[in-house]
Amino acid sequence: MMMNPILNKELTVGSRSIKMSIHLMLYNLILGGIAIITLLILREESAYGGADYQSLMALFPILATLQCFIILFMIPVLTASSIAGERERQTLDVMLTTPISAFSIVLGKVFSAMAQVLMYVLSSIPIMSLAFIIGGMSWSYILGFIVMVIYASFYVGAVGVYCSAKKKKTIASVISSFIFIAASMVGTVVGFSICIGIIQSQYYATYNGNGYTGTLNYGLTPLWMLFNPAVPVANYVCHAFFGYSIADLGASGKDNLPASMYFLTQHWNVFGVIVNILVAFWFIRRAAKNINPLKKVKSKKNQG
Amino acid sequence: MLEIRNLVKNYGKFQALKGINLHIERGEIFGFIGPNGAGKTTTMRIVCGLLQATAGEVYVDGIDALNEPNRIKRKVGYVPDFFGVYDNLKVMEYMNFFASMYGYRPKEVSESIHGLLELVNLADKENAYVDGLSRGMKQRLCVARALIHDPELLVLDEPASGLDPRARYELKEILKNLGDMGKTIIISSHILPELSEMCTSIGVMEKGNLIMSGNVEEIMQRSKGVAPLHIEVVKNEETAVRMLKECPAAEKVSIRDNNIVVTFDGDDLAVADLIRQLVEQEVGICKVFREKGNLESVFLEITEHVQEGGKVQ
Ligand SMILES: Nc1ncnc2c1ncn2[C@@H]1O[C@H](COP(=O)(O)OP(=O)(O)OP(=O)(O)O)[C@@H](O)[C@H]1O
Ligand SMILES: [Mg+2]
Numbered sequence: 001m002m003m004n005p006i007l008n009k010e011l012t013v014g015s016r017s018i019k020m021s022i023h024l025m026l027y028n029l030i031l032g033g034i035a036i037i038t039l040l041i042l043r044e045e046s047a048y049g050g051a052d053y054q055s056l057m058a059l060f061p062i063l064a065t066l067q068c069f070i071i072l073f074m075i076p077v078l079t080a081s082s083i084a085g086e087r088e089r090q091t092l093d094v095m096l097t098t099p100i101s102a103f104s105i106v107l108g109k110v111f112s113a114m115a116q117v118l119m120y121v122l123s124s125i126p127i128m129s130l131a132f133i134i135g136g137m138s139w140s141y142i143l144g145f146i147v148m149v150i151y152a153s154f155y156v157g158a159v160g161v162y163c164s165a166k167k168k169k170t171i172a173s174v175i176s177s178f179i180f181i182a183a184s185m186v187g188t189v190v191g192f193s194i195c196i197g198i199i200q201s202q203y204y205a206t207y208n209g210n211g212y213t214g215t216l217n218y219g220l221t222p223l224w225m226l227f228n229p230a231v232p233v234a235n236y237v238c239h240a241f242f243g244y245s246i247a248d249l250g251a252s253g254k255d256n257l258p259a260s261m262y263f264l265t266q267h268w269n270v271f272g273v274i275v276n277i278l279v280a281f282w283f284i285r286r287a288a289k290n291i292n293p294l295k296k297v298k299s300k301k302n303q304g
Numbered sequence: 305m306l307e308i309r310n311l312v313k314n315y316g317k318f319q320a321l322k323g324i325n326l327h328i329e330r331g332e333i334f335g336f337i338g339p340n341g342a343g344k345t346t347t348m349r350i351v352c353g354l355l356q357a358t359a360g361e362v363y364v365d366g367i368d369a370l371n372e373p374n375r376i377k378r379k380v381g382y383v384p385d386f387f388g389v390y391d392n393l394k395v396m397e398y399m400n401f402f403a404s405m406y407g408y409r410p411k412e413v414s415e416s417i418h419g420l421l422e423l424v425n426l427a428d429k430e431n432a433y434v435d436g437l438s439r440g441m442k443q444r445l446c447v448a449r450a451l452i453h454d455p456e457l458l459v460l461d462e463p464a465s466g467l468d469p470r471a472r473y474e475l476k477e478i479l480k481n482l483g484d485m486g487k488t489i490i491i492s493s494h495i496l497p498e499l500s501e502m503c504t505s506i507g508v509m510e511k512g513n514l515i516m517s518g519n520v521e522e523i524m525q526r527s528k529g530v531a532p533l534h535i536e537v538v539k540n541e542e543t544a545v546r547m548l549k550e551c552p553a554a555e556k557v558s559i560r561d562n563n564i565v566v567t568f569d570g571d572d573l574a575v576a577d578l579i580r581q582l583v584e585q586e587v588g589i590c591k592v593f594r595e596k597g598n599l600e601s602v603f604l605e606i607t608e609h610v611q612e613g614g615k616v617q
Contacts, residue, residue: 005404009393016392089388094449097352097382098405099374293354294373 005100006108011115020116024123031066031127035059039130056135061241063128064145067121068233071153074120075113076177079160080170082109083291087168092291102288106165110157110284117153121146141240148233151273155229156181158280158287165287184279185230192224216256222264225272227279232272305330305488306351306457311360313346320346322512323360328490328505330456333483335499336492338509344492345385347509348459351490352382364457378406381450385461385492387442389434395421396430399449406453413452420448424478440471447478458482458489464498476502532556532595533575535564539588547582554578 014020086092131137160177167173206214225231239245250265264271306328313321321343328334336344349355353373362369364376403413421427424444464472493499507517537544548554548566555567
């Protein structure tokens with residue numbers, strides 16, 4: 001398999017960057033600090049009686065959340081200049097005179113951002129392992145978490161590169177990435193809540209003194225949340241830590257959901273990830289279209 | 305090799321190219337010359353598939369470049385007017401990076417990359433960082449990069465701008481070599497002497513029109529009517545001046561260092577006739593010569609005409 005040339009190049013460049021090594025070190029120092037503080041608290045506790053080593057499991061959601069925030073904030077910054085920078089240097093023009101497709105260029109940029117983020121996450125595995133070694137959490141969670149990180153960074157990376165292709169200025173690109181991401185996370189929640197509110201108030205309005213005459217049916221409202229990229233990640237981390245997930249929520253409201261929506265809640269993460277990856281691909285397609293100078297493009301794959 | 309027909313490009317309401325027609329033969333080194341904003345870059349970017357044309361046709365080696373941009377990508381190498389580098393990338397990696405865009409693996413092309421770096425005198429810089437190279441070196445590296453896929457047509461946008469005379473000379477030699485290798489090359493510049501020595505043909509652009517194009521020698525020939533005639537007279541100078549002033553083909557008669565300098569619109573036969581007439585009136589002529597025609601004066605002459613509103617063909 002041939003590696004995407006852009007990813008390949010950025011990895012070479014990235015591996016030489018001293019800044020990156022320093023950032024990695026700082027990052028792990030912070031994570032290590034958090035772990036040590038947790039351990040110290042535990043030691044204090046053990047002085048007054050039995051230490052609850054299971055509370056070390058709390059490291060997992062803490063570190064996981066932290067890393068998700070890093071993805072959220074780092075990728076838009078990493079990708080902001082990905083296309084705009086190449087455009088400025090006119091290296092984008094040069095790339096576009098080669099047979100490589102605009103889609104591959106954009107995808108390469110997304111992959112490069114993902115690779116960097118993954119480096120941070122992988123470097124944190126030793127510290128995260130404390131939750132598993134001492135806390136007694138199942139190891140499969142860490143693999144699952146890495147899959148989630150890959151998924152989330154793909155989504156944010158696609159949005160980031162899209163904004164970089166659209167905006168000339170780096171800062172404008174970062175800001176619009178944040179707006180897009182925030183809109184996808186907050187907007188879906190707002191839409192979802194409004195729908196739920198309307199459905200519930202209609203249901204409560206059917207109260208006739210001794211009972212509700214109507215039936216409570218949420219219909220397709222869960223679809224809103226399907227487009228929220230954060231839900232699968234949050235769901236996964238919750239499930240890992242609390243043993244509670246959307247599937248359980250779905251089961252509890254089984255009577256108020258159509259069969260299809262109930263099925264969806266039982267397989268939420270699969271559908272959520274697929275839907276949002278499709279959304280990410282849509283962003284990548286748009287970005288590719290944006291950098292392609294010729295409008296009537298024949299999307300012939302020229303690469304061997 | 306390259307055929308451009310009625311090429312038009314509008315940026316909104318502004319017409320940057322107003323119907324360009326151009327034909328370039330295989331193996332030619334074609335110089336695009338024109339002042340800033342003439343439309344040189346615009347034309348080149350359309351040829352390379354980086355810009356959508358508004359109307360017209362472009363054929364590269366018989367392939368319709370506007371409708372089949374993917375097919376010409378392997379035939380055209382492009383060097384933009386601004387050379388961008390990547391930090392932390394070595395010369396060899398830079399070359400490999402672009403080679404991989406053409407689908408070559410590093411091992412397959414390492415030999416040809418060596419060859420290219422040798423061609424542009426950068427063989428000893430293989431492991432140097434690209435951002436540490438001098439401007440001239442970067443420019444040469446850029447040329448080497450544009451040659452990775454062995455294109456038949458090489459398009460260079462103002463390759464010599466910002467280079468010192470030495471670097472310019474080196475670049476010129478490289479381009480000459482490439483011309484000898486049978487590559488067709490298009491170079492743009494707004495400085496004429498830069499082009500006149502290495503190009504086999506040139507085209508003069510002005511405000512979106514190609515006002516003149518052709519073989520360098522042909523254009524030089526035309527310049528004969530433009531370059532002034534010097535007549536060194538040792539006897540009866542006043543008679544000579546009077547006669548020249550009366551002659552309809554002669555204009556702007558002046559005396560410079562004992563020479564009569566006159567703009568004379570006529571071919572060599574007409575000059576011979578003029579000398580005969582002067583000698584018949586007992587003017588003592590010891591030397592007659594044409595100022596060496598250079599493209600610069602032709603260029604100035606032509607663009608002057610255009611400013612007056614006419615299109616010169
Ligand atoms: N993206 C654009 N949008 C609007 N107008 C443009 C654009 N690019 C170029 N132009 C206009 O088109 C005209 C031709 O520009 P072009 O860059 O082709 O000139 P040029 O001959 O390469 O000049 P120079 O010697 O300065 O490089 C100019 O008047 C320029 O203002
Ligand atoms: Mg230009």
